[in-house]
Amino acid sequence: MASVLLCSTPFHGHIMPLTAVARYLVARGHRVRFLTGSNYRGAVEATGATFLPLPAEADYDDTDMDASFPDRVGRSGLDGVRWDASNIFLRPAAAQLRAVDEALAAEPVDAVLVESTFVAAALLLMRQKRPTVVYLGLSPLALPSVDTAPFGLGIQPLRGPLGPVRNRLLALFVEKVVLGPVQKEAEQIAKDLTGEQARGFFMNALARADAVVQFSVPSFEYPRRDLPSTVQYIGPVSRTTPSTRELPEWWPELEGSQPVVHLTQGTVANTNYDELIAPAMEALENEDVLVVVSTGGRPVSTLPKPLPANARAAEYLPHDRLLPLTDVFVSNGGYGGVHVALEHGVPLVVAGKTEDKAEVTARVAWAGVGINLKTNRPTPKQVRDAVRKVLADDRYRVASRRIGADIAASPGLAGLERVIEDLIRPSVVE
Incomplete structure (x- = not known):
């Protein structure tokens, strides 16, 4: 050895x-x-x-x-x-x-x-x-x-x-x-x-x-x-594994007819919700989607209040159970989080330019697996338009599933x- x-x-x-x-x-x-x-x-x-x-x-x-x-x-x-x-x-x-x-x-x-x-x-x-x-x-x-x-x-x-x-x-x-x-x-x-x-x-x-x-x-x-x-x-190093985490009480709502949009700023760059989570919730509050927010470990009480009627939140969520039900993954472009979405064939909307995120988000657009908003602080309109486009165009999901198959192999x-x-x-x- x-x-x-x-x-x-x-x-x-x-x-x-x-x-x-x-x-x-x-x-x-x-x-x-x-x-x-x-x-x-x-x-x-x-x-x-x-x-x-x-x-x-x-x-x-x-x-x-x-x-x-x-x-x-x-x-x-x-x-x-x-x-x-x-x-x-x-x-x-x-x-x-x-x-x-x-x-x-x-x-x-x-x-x-x-x-x-x-x-x-x-x-x-x-x-x-x-x-x-x-x-x-x-x-x-x-x-x-x-x-x-x-x-x-x-x-x-x-x-x-x-x-x-x-x-x-x-x-x-x-x-x-x-x-x-x-x-x-x-x-x-x-x-x-x-x-x-x-x-x-x-x-x-x-x-x-x-x-x-x-x-x-x-x-x-x-x-x-x-x-x-x-x-x-x-x-990717970390692959999705079966989770034993207790599910939030609102979990059955994910099985409904609305598209599910998973929203997160990860576990590191998540101290300022105004960068992505807040404008994204505002962008989607009147859309026919269910917005599922992960705070990356911060208390849910730290989120902007009140939450939109179509938003649900938790500190952590089990990706092995959430991502198969997710239609769009909205994040700030962390390398690990993007690969988690790709592993499950979920298309992305990404907004991040700090650290290595400019390179990650550029590859999201280049690979055709999602939309790069090219900013750290997108406007609600930018997020809304991007989510609508990803939901309407199946090419993003097809591309993500193709890379997901490569990850599985x-x-x-x-x-x-x-x-x-x-x-x-x-x-x-x-």
Whole structure:
């Protein structure tokens, strides 16, 4: 069996999928140590993995980013992008790398598994003598390609000979202008910590990993003629499982004749209902639909009052029972939530542009599985028009079901285990 070191920045949206990875590998008999933030000790230890804390310089409370990074408040646009890249991702890299080195010195491993925002992995990959490194794709594939625009812009591929030209010009703009100062900082950090000159754009470091395991399926990802052989698609990590959660008393209403619209802002970006839930409930209150709202763990009492007559709400809802009855899934475009909808063949309306959501929502439109509202704060009219269109046009559901079939056929975490074992097979003791 293998010994692995799993590394993640302390982001809830990254930790939770990785706890599924840890739980699976531990159950399969592998030795798993999990390096991440102190807030997630309990979640890590519940998987059976050994928790390793990040140093204080690389740890923070992701539930209140304004308190963790007070200088971040009020920043937007290019200034906000540069500040986040420098302060949230780059500057913790030295402490991250120190923690990785300490973990490797204490106990050798067969492979280091990292998610893409754990920047210390890029420094680890610069070393001539290093362990096997596997990137875990918890967001849309960020590998550079002649066929895709730079990651983060939310721009779909452009067909024809102009596509590669456009993509190269955009890449130069991002690398030299948008993130030029951050690139210089990354180069200096790399030189200080490794003694080596950084190669290429710092955001493209995952291309040098021994494997990139993408938690999606090819039909929900842009085609790339230059896709490296190191990339493996295994489908989403978390699959819908039978739920024992008690059903709300209004549940039988889902079996009625009205179309069901499931509305959520997920479990992380759900503190401000004015972004999506409030305008969506207003948009649909006079429509002939049943609106089912999940607050993602917040008390239902925090929702705007009074609820529309056609709205029902709960903190959490069992997707295994809800989604087969759902006609449209309205969300802010979280990667995990979108894949849950696709797994069940449910078409989407998405509204999100922060973090990686611009890339997720762009792929929703590109794959034909839903409508991208291209904003963090849609108007009620935008939501209403989009839901009406998705309900009226069966092509969205057909496309979603096609990708759902691909997800059902994908190997999941067994595929990740095979990748790890194939990479380290000479040293694996059966």
